[in-house]
Amino acid sequence: MTGASFGQVTIVGLGLLGGSIGHAVQAYLPGTTVVGYDADPDVREAARGLGLAHRIADEAGEAAIGSDLVIFCVPVGAMGAAAAAIAPGLSVEALVSDVGSSKATVAAALAQALPGHHVIPAHPVAGTERSGPEAGFAALFRNRWCIITPPADADPVLLARLVAFWEALGARVETMDADHHDKVLAVTSHLPHLIAYTIVGTASDLEQVTQSEVIKYSAGGFRDFTRIAASDPTMWRDVFLTNREAVLEMLQRFTEDLTELQKAIRKGDGAFLFDHFTRTRAIRRGIIEMGQDDARPDFGRSDHNGDGQGSGGGEPA
Amino acid sequence: MTGASFGQVTIVGLGLLGGSIGHAVQAYLPGTTVVGYDADPDVREAARGLGLAHRIADEAGEAAIGSDLVIFCVPVGAMGAAAAAIAPGLSVEALVSDVGSSKATVAAALAQALPGHHVIPAHPVAGTERSGPEAGFAALFRNRWCIITPPADADPVLLARLVAFWEALGARVETMDADHHDKVLAVTSHLPHLIAYTIVGTASDLEQVTQSEVIKYSAGGFRDFTRIAASDPTMWRDVFLTNREAVLEMLQRFTEDLTELQKAIRKGDGAFLFDHFTRTRAIRRGIIEMGQDDARPDFGRSDHNGDGQGSGGGEPA
Numbered sequence: 001m002t003g004a005s006f007g008q009v010t011i012v013g014l015g016l017l018g019g020s021i022g023h024a025v026q027a028y029l030p031g032t033t034v035v036g037y038d039a040d041p042d043v044r045e046a047a048r049g050l051g052l053a054h055r056i057a058d059e060a061g062e063a064a065i066g067s068d069l070v071i072f073c074v075p076v077g078a079m080g081a082a083a084a085a086i087a088p089g090l091s092v093e094a095l096v097s098d099v100g101s102s103k104a105t106v107a108a109a110l111a112q113a114l115p116g117h118h119v120i121p122a123h124p125v126a127g128t129e130r131s132g133p134e135a136g137f138a139a140l141f142r143n144r145w146c147i148i149t150p151p152a153d154a155d156p157v158l159l160a161r162l163v164a165f166w167e168a169l170g171a172r173v174e175t176m177d178a179d180h181h182d183k184v185l186a187v188t189s190h191l192p193h194l195i196a197y198t199i200v201g202t203a204s205d206l207e208q209v210t211q212s213e214v215i216k217y218s219a220g221g222f223r224d225f226t227r228i229a230a231s232d233p234t235m236w237r238d239v240f241l242t243n244r245e246a247v248l249e250m251l252q253r254f255t256e257d258l259t260e261l262q263k264a265i266r267k268g269d270g271a272f273l274f275d276h277f278t279r280t281r282a283i284r285r286g287i288i289e290m291g292q293d294d295a296r297p298d299f300g301r302s303d304h305n306g307d308g309q310g311s312g313g314g315e316p317a
Numbered sequence: 318m319t320g321a322s323f324g325q326v327t328i329v330g331l332g333l334l335g336g337s338i339g340h341a342v343q344a345y346l347p348g349t350t351v352v353g354y355d356a357d358p359d360v361r362e363a364a365r366g367l368g369l370a371h372r373i374a375d376e377a378g379e380a381a382i383g384s385d386l387v388i389f390c391v392p393v394g395a396m397g398a399a400a401a402a403i404a405p406g407l408s409v410e411a412l413v414s415d416v417g418s419s420k421a422t423v424a425a426a427l428a429q430a431l432p433g434h435h436v437i438p439a440h441p442v443a444g445t446e447r448s449g450p451e452a453g454f455a456a457l458f459r460n461r462w463c464i465i466t467p468p469a470d471a472d473p474v475l476l477a478r479l480v481a482f483w484e485a486l487g488a489r490v491e492t493m494d495a496d497h498h499d500k501v502l503a504v505t506s507h508l509p510h511l512i513a514y515t516i517v518g519t520a521s522d523l524e525q526v527t528q529s530e531v532i533k534y535s536a537g538g539f540r541d542f543t544r545i546a547a548s549d550p551t552m553w554r555d556v557f558l559t560n561r562e563a564v565l566e567m568l569q570r571f572t573e574d575l576t577e578l579q580k581a582i583r584k585g586d587g588a589f590l591f592d593h594f595t596r597t598r599a600i601r602r603g604i605i606e607m608g609q610d611d612a613r614p615d616f617g618r619s620d621h622n623g624d625g626q627g628s629g630g631g632e633p634a
Contacts, residue, residue, distance in 0.1 A: 188526075194575075266561070280514055283521055283532065
């Protein structure tokens with residue numbers, strides 16, 4: 001579990017995830033040099049100001065030179081193109097990885113763009129609704145899971161080094177195959193995002209209830225969905241396009257269950273509703289016990305700290 | 318806006334809401350005496366220990382004696398029975414109110430149980446996923462909206478005193494008619510809860526993904542839904558049964574929108590997805606600007622405070 005396994009790491013894509021890795025490597029792996037690259041010159045400029053890396057490369061072709069680990073942190077639909085652009089400077093000994101939220105498609109795209117290279121995809125299950133280089137912070141991965149999806153022929157030494165790398169950043173590491181990952185994440189992440197994006201859209205399109213009313217009375221539950229639905233649109237478009245089958249399958253299950261609850265409401269079947277609503281409490285307890293969420297009521301939101309002001313501090317319109 | 322408008326307040330039902338009112342009146346209206354009552358003797362005992370009221374009545378029939386405001390804080394399906402039990406001790410001059418999440422049905426139930434009495438229903442849009450007397454705290458209503466739904470013939474003096482009461486507890490007050498309230502809350506609160514209960518149920522019933530995987534990787538979005546789906550089952554059963562029409566109407570809209578997004582995923586229509594996901598960001602900004610949510614990423618959850626531990630502090634299984 002030595003943190004110094006990689007002498008130089010290149011991060012391609014300097015948004016929330018890439019920026020956080022940049023901060024985290026500098027904080028927790030002081031022996032490792034970080035090189036950053038982003039296709040957007042404004043992001044490169046911002047990344048320099050934020051100190052996300054020891055050096056920010058201006059050309060894709062030279063970003064990977066001298067690195068023994070290259071991590072792609074771009075939307076999953078852009079992985080192949082980003083890999084092809086990096087290829088000229090990439091050593092055949094280097095390990096190529098990523099942080100994408102869907103894994104089977106990304107594994108194929110990276111392997112196709114970088115034939116003959118070592119590719120071991122990974123997915124740190126961590127993030128916030130923020131995006132862009134300013135959103136990154138070193139502690140993002142601490143106490144979160146990182147799922148590594150090694151191909152069958154993955155080099156065991158490189159795999160062990162990648163595990164150690166993520167552990168050094170504070171993550172707990174699990175390995176599974178890419179297809180299983182895509183099913184698990186379809187339910188724990190992709191479907192929740194789709195549902196949240198849907199309901200926020202529905203609420204903003206109503207005629208009988210104004211958008212300002214929706215905003216005003218959002219503390220009744222709706223506001224939680226808006227946080228998720230504020231996530232990066234490009235990233236999420238790509239997730240749904242690259243994990244289509246698993247998402248559609250989970251969505252089908254969800255729709256069946258929703259129809260059943262709808263029918264219970266229509267029929268006035270209180271016993272069915274009560275049983276269903278009781279059952280779902282156990283999962284929350286499991287999440288709290290496993291340290292995967294804040295145990296305080298309402299996630300410990302600041303408006304319950306008794307200061308009488310939500311942190312937004314706004315006044316009624 | 319004098320806080321001393323009511324000399325004695327009776328709170329019927331000492332769960333999260335009733336308990337919070339008990340704490341809040343003692344904290345912010347020191348001139349007011351608080352009497353509490355709950356049909357459950359264990360809750361009465363707990364309420365005494367927690368100091369939720371100056372006095373806890375043991376009999377429903379004497380709980381309202383001497384009070385000029387009685388607030389029912391029981392599940393909306395139990396309002397009528399609770400009001401009938403209280404009636405013997407209730408003065409005809411006293412104001413009767415409640416905190417229920419649906420208003421048209423509750424207004425009818427209270428009016429029927431207490432003919433000749435002053436009834437002005439109210440709904441503080443505040444809460445957490447916790448329930449029971451231990452869950453209450455004085456600051457629950459601060460900076461949150463309280464919607465009052467006065468009947469057409471409401472006494473304007475009593476209405477003004479009820480407004481002043483909620484403002485003294487820190488709430489912002491809005492009035493509207495009960496039917497409109499029920500439509501607004503169907504979208505900002507009831508539908509989000511129904512969706513959250515559904516998806517948490519769906520996730521726990523899958524064969525290909527285990528419940529322990531769902532819990533483990535919940536930080537990808539799912540965990541937010543589990544918080545909402547941990548809310549009190551009795552309360553929510555009653556909400557869906559008493560606000561049926563509005564909930565079913567909003568659910569219909571939601572289902573149409575979800576079907577449209579499903580189709581876009583199936584067809585691979587990235588432009589449609591991107592446009593939809595971009596549009597939903599604006600609502601989040603409105604909520605933050607109006608001080609209705611915590612502006613910090615991830616609601617300011619403690620696992621981003623950089624201490625490396627979610628507050629649950631659990632270890633991987």
